[in-house]
Amino acid sequence: MTNISLESRLGNQVFPNLMTNASGVMCISGEELDKMLESNAGGIITKSATTNYRPGNPTPRQQLLELGSINSMGIPNEGLDFYLKFVLDHQNNEKPIILSVSGLSVEENKELFTQIQSSNFNGLIELNLSCPNVVGKPQVGYDFPTIKEELDTVFSVCDKQIGVKLPPYFDFFQFDQVAEILNQFPIAYVNTINSIGNGMAVDLKNESAYIKPKGGFGGIGGEFIKPIALSNVRAFRKRLNPEIQIIGTGGIKNGSDVFEHVLCGADIVQIGTELWREGTGVFDRLADELKIIMEEKGYTKLSDFRGKLKEL
């Protein structure tokens, strides 16, 4: 299998393999980010940054479930200065690092992107429009005029490579309208999907919610959400300008799931729940499993099958 390559390009960055963590998992603290550096992930994304340090929501605020996970973290993060320093310190490593940003208002995002613009960072920046877990703040990704306002604002202050993290959509009308907005901007990529927001998981033994914030409502990830992740990757691949690339995120547990994301159109993929469950060894397992599938099918590189899902 030595002749099988999992290398992938996203914007101006070359990922030695197509897998990174999903933002939120293994990327909040310096120790976690160092573990990601040591792993066989092809890249890293940082926890979505706000201007200042945030402790996040009260605990318990995350729970693994048999078929996935639920969380309501509330954007615990060290603040942009910390993550910007981390990406600058590793700017020319072979593993690209994506800087995720999630200001809590258009004005805050304007300031964050102004700060990044004035730095020497030349990698990918991700504008997160889809956090479901801040009390009193709706997900921007479901408010289409505000998506446009956010993009107008960040592109007016920053001409670096910017991608956008989206929530899951469930209707063709939404895919059409969101793609129509995104296609008006020089976006490097779309990352789809964030967790399915405001799900509920019940602890039967204790007859209680699993997590404390928001009365137990939280973002759902993992196996549960793979069909929605695949539909969103596919729907955006069919609607976005070809220059806009796609990160497929959601429900990846096995090498076959990575293959399916790429077949639907993903350029790279991210692993959240399964990385949390299994640790960074997951990247080695998934790479081995994916290579076995590719070898059986006679493929030597991802572009042999990317986006080539057959419609019946």
Ligand code: DHB
């Ligand atoms: C959090 C969750 C998200 O899904 C996200 O996009 C950003 C932050 C959180 O709860 O920390």
